[in-house]
Amino acid sequence: xRGAIGWLIACVALATVFIDVEASAQDMExxxxxxxxxxxxxxxxxxxxxxxxxVFDPTIPITNxxxxxxxxxxxxxxxxxxxxxxxxxxxxxxxxxxxxxxxxGTESGxxxxxxxxxxxxxxxxxxxxxxxxxxxxxxxxxxxxxxATSLTVQAPSGQYGNTKLINIGSNRWAFKPEAGFSYPIRxxxxxxxxxxxxxxDNNMFYPGAGYRSQEPxxxxxxxxxxxxxRGLWAAFxxxxxxxxxxxxxxxxxxxxxxxxxxxxxxxxxxxxxxSIKVAYSSGVSGTIGASFxxxxxxxxxxxxx
Numbered sequence: 275x276r277g278a279i280g281w282l283i284a285c286v287a288l289a290t291v292f293i294d295v296e297a298s299a300q301d302m303e304x305x306x307x308x309x310x311x312x313x314x315x316x317x318x319x320x321x322x323x324x325x326x327x328x329v330f331d332p333t334i335p336i337t338n339x340x341x342x343x344x345x346x347x348x349x350x351x352x353x354x355x356x357x358x359x360x361x362x363x364x365x366x367x368x369x370x371x372x373x374x375x376x377x378x379g380t381e382s383g384x385x386x387x388x389x390x391x392x393x394x395x396x397x398x399x400x401x402x403x404x405x406x407x408x409x410x411x412x413x414x415x416x417x418x419x420x421x422a423t424s425l426t427v428q429a430p431s432g433q434y435g436n437t438k439l440i441n442i443g444s445n446r447w448a449f450k451p452e453a454g455f456s457y458p459i460r461x462x463x464x465x466x467x468x469x470x471x472x473x474x475d476n477n478m479f480y481p482g483a484g485y486r487s488q489e490p491x492x493x494x495x496x497x498x499x500x501x502x503x504r505g506l507w508a509a510f511x512x513x514x515x516x517x518x519x520x521x522x523x524x525x526x527x528x529x530x531x532x533x534x535x536x537x538x539x540x541x542x543x544x545x546x547x548x549s550i551k552v553a554y555s556s557g558v559s560g561t562i563g564a565s566f567x568x569x570x571x572x573x574x575x576x577x578x579x
Contacts, residue, residue: 309400318348321344321570321572327566341374356399365393365396370389372387372388395429397424403419408579409579420457427447428447430443462501463501473490484523489517497512499539510536539552548573555568
């Protein structure tokens with residue numbers, strides 16, 4: 275009986291930390307504000323694998339966490355003009371499955387779950403350096419620095435049940451306003467992004483009667499990319515995120531997070547306006563949930579109007 279109780283506790287703990295939107299702070303995407311001609315449509319199909327200490331909820335007293343998570347994603351983006359500026363709207367949704375193991379006290383547990391993740395929508399406007407141009411005019415335009423802003427919304431569309439021990443979705447809304455700056459130096463591109471995630475409360479926190487609140491989570495990104503030839507480039511990526519203290523049922527907030535990650539990205543052109551992008555990232559420092567690595571491979575197809 276004692277072992278069964280310990281196993282149940284472990285399951286509950288693992289359930290609440292499995293997948294959550296704090297992972298969004300770890301995004302590392304170079305050239306996200308790059309200029310494109312209006313009327314361009316992007317289709318991207320990706321597959322990612324994360325392994326290690328993937329823990330995002332500091333309210334859970336769980337140790338020795340090891341997880342292996344897989345997440346294919348489909349996303350569509352489209353550029354258009356707004357008041358003479360390049361504007362982009364994108365939507366993507368992942369499917370997640372994997373195993374998580376961990377210890378609560380002297381008991382160990384292992385859990386498997388799969389299901390749709392939370393949908394993400396993103397709207398960005400390039401305020402300087404990228405006017406709304408068609409393909410012909412865009413090809414003649416001279417590159418200059420880009421100043422942009424965006425709003426990302428993560429909707430609670432993922433698999434969630436307040437009576438289940440494991441949930442893929444987070445059952446809350448999250449919003450990230452961000453400012454981006456990109457500066458070209460011959461074959462180099464320097465990117466800097468600064469933003470913050472803001473979260474609504476999860477008022478169906480396990481076992482259904484509780485609620486979970488989280489303070490804003492600041493995110494910073496820096497990228498240096500080098501263009502080898504048209505369509506072929508490589509980048510060094512880094513990110514830092516801090517804040518995001520959590521409280522459950524009106525209790526005290528936990529310690530603030532302070533994590534950093536680095537990675538590399540390579541984009542390889544293919545015929546017929548296609549490309550393959552490979553990215554790797556790993557945690558280098560952090561207070562919680564940073565000691566894991568992620569590999570992603572994605573295929574992209576572009577259409578011009």
